[in-house]
Amino acid sequence: MTNLERCKRKLTDDSYCPLCNREVETINHTLRDCVYLRQYWRRIVPQAHLNTFFSSSVQGWLRQNLYSNILFRANLPWKLVFSSILWHTWKNRNDVIFTGSSLTFEQVLSRGIAWANYYNDGWMTGALGTHSTPIPTPWSNLEPGCFCLNIDGAVSLNSGKATIGGLLRDTAGNFVFGFSKFTGCVNSLHAELRSLYIGLQLAWDYGIDYLQVQTDCKQITQLLSAPNVESSPIPLVRNIRKFWSRAWSINLIWTPRSGNMAADKLARIANCSSFDLSFYSSPPTELRDILSSDALLVPM
Ligand SMILES: [Zn+2]
Incomplete structure (x- = not known):
């Protein structure tokens, strides 16, 4: 306004x-x-x-x-x-x-x-608005042994409430775990950063040592690849960077929204009446359709 x-x-x-x-x-x-x-x-x-x-x-x-x-x-x-x-x-x-x-x-x-x-x-x-270019799959660039973490944040235009979600899958597209959480009223960049931070924590605790993180937020990829990221004015960026430098291999890539639908869905089903993290060791029902259509895109 x-x-x-x-x-x-x-x-x-x-x-x-x-x-x-x-x-x-x-x-x-x-x-x-x-x-x-x-x-x-x-x-x-x-x-x-x-x-x-x-x-x-x-x-x-x-x-x-x-x-x-x-x-x-x-x-x-x-x-x-x-x-x-x-x-x-x-x-x-x-x-x-x-x-x-x-x-x-x-x-x-x-x-x-x-x-x-x-x-x-x-x-x-005629290239816009058609699928003349192949739809990228969440696994297009994954090397053997690498896990794929998709993260997303969603801010309600009406209430300003922000929720986050993410999920980890293996190279075959199998669901490893997912999460969603309400984060209060924060802007969309903050929500995206929050989901990245929580996703990294969960992946680390799970014992993952090779990870590709996918986000549809270009600003995150820019923020984290900036040369002076250790002294970023955003505390959450500095914390993520610290996590990053642990003994594991991570790369962060941007994906179009069509490649990030599962994380988006998890953010949207978060329960806004509590700040507790919802952790899913098997896919929640709401996610099944997206997971099976993603699975069809797994490169053979
Ligand atoms: Zn003016």
Whole structure:
């Protein structure tokens, strides 16, 4: 929510824009009118839209740009560039609030344009939204003797309650153990880190010495592969790193959500009325369908 909306709901008493601190943060301010954004929009908005770009109502502005048939720099549909930049602008504004870090607007622009290019290429070749590339299996890269730990966190949009889940399987896809747990109200990154930490503890206690951890959260893989991870400002990251350096071999890889459905399911069945860990030595009923469809993907 913008600060204006949060103020109305008494979640804050500061309705001002976190970027410029000069004006009330309405949705059009945060996406278009903030003094920091205006100068950049002016540089990239196609001439044909520039006249009305800063004067239309939010709905009119979105409609006009999202339905535009104009090309950006002669090769990209402006509607793709516009929507990608909007998304990154909003994401950047949230990063300022939740992580204290922010991109320069130059970086927001270049990411937005890179995404637009990606979508444009996908549409041209029909590669998006189809299964033209093989679905990766949780076991695609597993070497003999290596166990596979999938982890996930889920945060309810309504209640803000976060739950985590994970499971360990062997190279043949056999279920070794699973877990789920309620973690209170934390953000999704924290939930993901929590599930990694608990998954590692359980795998260590189980006596595993060769492990591939799979997460669908790119931020985790980035955080843990950072060069200065030992001095990360996030205590949980430092704790995970300490665990990591024990006498075992672990690698962490990113997997698309389609490869992480079982962990996602476990996070979603966690019992939110207690902080106790639920440990499963055999698969809970809710997981059986996913496990058997995952099993069909085991490479022969
Ligand atoms: Zn502002």
